Amino acid sequence: MASKLPQVGTTIFTVMSRRARELDALNLGQGFPDYDIDPRLTELVAAAMTAGHNQYAPMEGLLALRERIAAKLLAVYGLSVDPESEITITLGATEAIFSAVQAVIGAGDEAIAFDPAYDSYEPAVRLAGGRCVRLPLAQPGFRYDWERTRAALTERTRLVLFNSPHNPACTTATGADLDALAQLIHARDIVVLSDEVYEHVVFDGGRHISVLTHPGLAPRSFAVFSFGKTLHATGVRVGYCVAPPALTRELRKVHQFNTFSIAHPLQHAIAAYLAERPDCGRELAGFFQAKRDRLRRALSGSGFHLPPAQGTYFQLLDFSALAASDDADFAERLLTEARVATIPLAPFYASPQALPFVRLCIAKRDSTLDEAAVRLNAFAARLRKA
Numbered sequence: 001m002a003s004k005l006p007q008v009g010t011t012i013f014t015v016m017s018r019r020a021r022e023l024d025a026l027n028l029g030q031g032f033p034d035y036d037i038d039p040r041l042t043e044l045v046a047a048a049m050t051a052g053h054n055q056y057a058p059m060e061g062l063l064a065l066r067e068r069i070a071a072k073l074l075a076v077y078g079l080s081v082d083p084e085s086e087i088t089i090t091l092g093a094t095e096a097i098f099s100a101v102q103a104v105i106g107a108g109d110e111a112i113a114f115d116p117a118y119d120s121y122e123p124a125v126r127l128a129g130g131r132c133v134r135l136p137l138a139q140p141g142f143r144y145d146w147e148r149t150r151a152a153l154t155e156r157t158r159l160v161l162f163n164s165p166h167n168p169a170c171t172t173a174t175g176a177d178l179d180a181l182a183q184l185i186h187a188r189d190i191v192v193l194s195d196e197v198y199e200h201v202v203f204d205g206g207r208h209i210s211v212l213t214h215p216g217l218a219p220r221s222f223a224v225f226s227f228g229k230t231l232h233a234t235g236v237r238v239g240y241c242v243a244p245p246a247l248t249r250e251l252r253k254v255h256q257f258n259t260f261s262i263a264h265p266l267q268h269a270i271a272a273y274l275a276e277r278p279d280c281g282r283e284l285a286g287f288f289q290a291k292r293d294r295l296r297r298a299l300s301g302s303g304f305h306l307p308p309a310q311g312t313y314f315q316l317l318d319f320s321a322l323a324a325s326d327d328a329d330f331a332e333r334l335l336t337e338a339r340v341a342t343i344p345l346a347p348f349y350a351s352p353q354a355l356p357f358v359r360l361c362i363a364k365r366d367s368t369l370d371e372a373a374v375r376l377n378a379f380a381a382r383l384r385k386a
């Protein structure tokens with residue numbers, strides 16, 4: 001049988017996590033916390049199952065949860081969103097991305113994605129029969145080149161995949177970026193899929209600007225979010241998509257035959273958790289900023305350069321002052337010689353860029369970050385001597 005995705009293997013995240021386990025390395029690769037979730041959430045999940053919420057949930061998601069999400073959108077962004085017609089609960093952000101892409105892209109259509117791009121975007125476009133046009137963000141600093149983007153638009157362009165705060169660049173899009181994007185798609189038959197899973201993780205007093213708050217973008221955007229990130233529980237696999245009613249209707253047509261509906265007890269538990277702790281998202285920036293700063297302090301003087309990280313679960317490590325290898329080789333050396341698993345950026349690019357960065361996940365216990373810094377410092381010292 002001919003593969004529909006011949007170039008897709010097992011993702012770098014899965015491979016690195018498996019090898020980290022095999023080599024007993026510290027895993028700063030895949031983006032998941034290694035600390036416990038709030039025990040109250042565990043209690044609420046158990047309570048939801050005990051209360052009998054164990055059959056199919058409504059296809060579009062539990063209304064109580066969608067109402068909580070609407071309340072959050074009002075409190076955080078001042079938005080009035082209709083939970084009935086504009087919010088859909090999905091199997092993590094991954095399903096929201098997949099279903100939205102299937103809803104929009106048909107055979108021969110094109111979607112624009114900016115490299116380094118999260119790895120699920122292009123396969124979703126290909127499975128829909130479309131072509132993903134990958135545009136590298138400009139160096140230094142992974143900035144958008146809107147003129148180049150304009151030049152890449154064709155009659156077949158239907159979708160722009162946008163991500164802020166950005167994984168793995170750790171940057172946040174500016175208001176000017178959103179204005180430029182809105183201007184670009186204005187008067188064209190193009191929608192935006194905005195991946196905002198790190199909406200709450202913006203550092204140094206910065207503010208996440210959601211496409212939902214942009215008058216030119218909100219009417220033509222799917223915005224995608226993840227409770228895995230917000231609740232430090234990536235295994236919970238509950239996310240959601242916010243979009244105007246016409247886009248939501250199309251999304252749900254795919255969603256109902258893709259996952260149909262999402263774990264019912266988990267939706268009850270999350271709704272109850274948000275009722276008790278409506279502000280839980282607000283704590284995330286400070287929580288992760290402290291971790292980012294801890295790691296940055298511990299690696300200062302190592303010879304690694306740590307570019308500014310404006311947001312996300314991650315921090316990039318620039319190894320150019322210490323080694324001339326490419327990022328995949330360097331990540332391999334870090335894994336086998338320093339016993340720290342990281343993620344190179346090459347898998348996020350359609351065409352390799354020879355960038356001297358590996359990505360570190362900061363959503364880890366302080367003790368994990370401290371031990372990783374000890375290993376990275378020792379490895380850097382060996383490289384400096386070599």
Ligand SMILES: Cc1ncc(COP(=O)(O)O)c(C=O)c1O
Pocket residue numbers: 031091092093094095118163166167195197225226227228229234237238239
């Ligand atoms: C940018 C980005 N989008 C989407 C996802 C997927 O989110 P979920 O785990 O909710 O499916 C991730 C997970 O790491 C991510 O980093």
